[in-house]
Amino acid sequence: MKDRSYRAVMARRNEIMKASVGIDYDRYRITDIAFDYERMMEEIGYTLEEVEKIQRETGVGNTPLIELKNITKLIRHISAPGKGARVFLKDEAANPSGSFKDRRASISVHKAKELGYKGVIAATSGNYGAAVASQASKRGLKCIVVQETFDSRGIGQPEILEKGRACEAYGAEVVQLSVGPELFYYFLLLLEETGFFNASLYTPYGIAGVETLGYELSKQCRSITGKDPDYVVVTHAGGGNLTGTARGLRKAGAHDTKVVGASVNLSGLHMASDKDFNRKSFTTGHTGFGIPFAVYPDRSDVPRNAARALRYMDKYLLVSQGEVFYVTEMIARREGMQRGPAGNTSLTAAISLARELPEDAIVVVQETEYTGAGKLPSAQLSFAIENGVEVLRGDPLALDKPGKRIVIPEKPEQIRARELPLDKLRKSYLKELAKRGHRELTAEDLEFISADLRLREDKIMEMFKEVLKNG
């Protein structure tokens, strides 16, 4: 019997991962830091046409692009004359399990089946679990979802519980864990025990699956408006949504479209803290994932992460929990669409952005997700209040305090996203390298980092020196 202690299992991680994703990552390795990203995407991923075909088989994709005319009208009402872009929304909730995550799951599960695995395992906060479970049942595979569910009191966030329920509804075994990063350890144990496929969110398969999203939306936008979007706003957590969408836009030839990441600001809350776990009203699309994954993508459950947000992000906007709740009510009341939190996060940022743009500009919010019990603002706010979080009306920009206070705008003018400068993230990326013991960068490292950060090599050297000096 193999040693099941934390240390022993983590020491076997590469071996376990290699057996469970069918990818030999060593083939793409250049140095400890650098690897051949594009070659990996080309060789391991699928072409856009192949992805489309696989997705058609299980009813994934081809979701509608909808113009939010009433919201646009509202934006123009509160903007300077001549300002207020047209806002469109891609209704990804129309996918089989209710989110864009079906696109990712469809390719991973197809691959697992092709390689002859009996089942798939995913470690996820939830929507992805539901997507994997849904795709697995369509393709006749078993499915296990490992989810961080409850705190030491045994209490779980209503949205987490709902996502777990959805996974079970689609036939998954849901392994629920209490708070802590050792989820990964348990995930490895399960892979070893079952020999199932690791349906990681971060393989080239998962990312290739999202490319159709960006591709479709460019085509749809051209056919409705005659041009590509000026901005596409993407809810950002682990970075696959943004990476895949941006790559799809490029494949459609939409080279001038700017890609904007949007996350809920949860600064001050520690993601691995038992006490903080139930003090947040968002379970994904927040800075607790968004920042760490942008600045160190390879922290994921595969050796080299195919989701690399800083390669594709043109701007990063943060919104508050209260603003997203406000906008969730707005889209229900003004557009007759009740949708879940992740899509409404990018919609919130899009409203703020659209106010600054001319009327002929086009902003596309690239997803929605399903909603219902547990996910609704009423469920989240009730839970927040029970857990001692204050809920009030006011200006979020002045009063928001994640974990302590949720501030709902008093008027639409108070929807104002804050920009987090990309250079700050780039610097944090270099700090992560320093933290991992890197003191010198080779020519190959520099070339890789330059692509990863979209920054000139001399700028990188300058920043890295500063990081080494000042920490």
Added chain:
Amino acid sequence: MIALKAKKGQWVQIHKVVLNPEERAPQVPEDTKLVPLVMRVKGYLIDEEASVGDLVSIETVAGRKVVGRLIAIEPTYTHNFGKHVPVLAEIDREFSQLADSLNEGEEK
């Protein structure tokens, strides 16, 4: 009424301590380090009969056999739509009023 005993084949939930506090990962924050890592999973009871608190075996829907303490017999989902939240009712009303005034502005 919740049955006091579960029978073989019944849908149940078990729990198990995966890591004791002293076995937790080094990077775990202080508050989390004070408590064990706990796992819960549901499945069909393999034992002939069991009460809450007993050590039992189950078969999960993925076909795994797992041993743990029985914590619930026929567990139900407890999450819901939440309570009435006055702040939400307030903003919903504002959006309706705003819609009315924007539409009026258009008609004039």
